[in-house]
Amino acid sequence: MSTPQINQAKYSILITFHAILSKGGKNYCTPSAESLLELLQKYHKIKIQKSWMYDCIHQLIEGGYLLRQRRWRRDIAGRWDGKPSLVSFTFQGLRFLIQKGVEGARAALKALELWYRTKDNRFPAPYKAEIIDNQLPREENLKRLHDLLRGLEVVKPIA
Secondary structure: OOOOOOOHHHHHHHHHHHHHHHHHOOOOEOOOHHHHHHHHHHHHOOOOOHHHHHHHHHHHHHOOOEEEEEEEEEOOOOOEEEEEEEEEEOHHHHHHHHHOOOOOHHHHHHHHHHHHHOOOOOOOOOOOOOOOOOOOOHHHHHHHHHHHHHOOOOOOOOO
């Protein structure tokens, strides 16, 4: 997992995702490509092509700043149809925004940490390894969990 060089477009995309997540109050969002391009042009005054936006998002995912969950559904004829992907921040992505002084990023990081401690299995799903041992003290279990989360990598699906 290599860290991408964050240019203006990638930084603007991260800020836009953060704004959408903050407004929605969830750990994920489902913006369409067109709405993202509109928001980037309206609030960041940058006009980029859809292909460059997809490339930037892919680099942010590969760099460990974002997670994406693809979704599908069947239409009336029985064909598979793509739905907008669920996009969420990783701990690394939120820490980056905190370093840059983005308002609300620290609260989002605390909410994500709290979410990981719950038994909520919706996206972004925590790793299902048996790292929690009820016989160990709580501090040791939390240390194990943090070590596991620090070592996670995004794995590309086999096409």
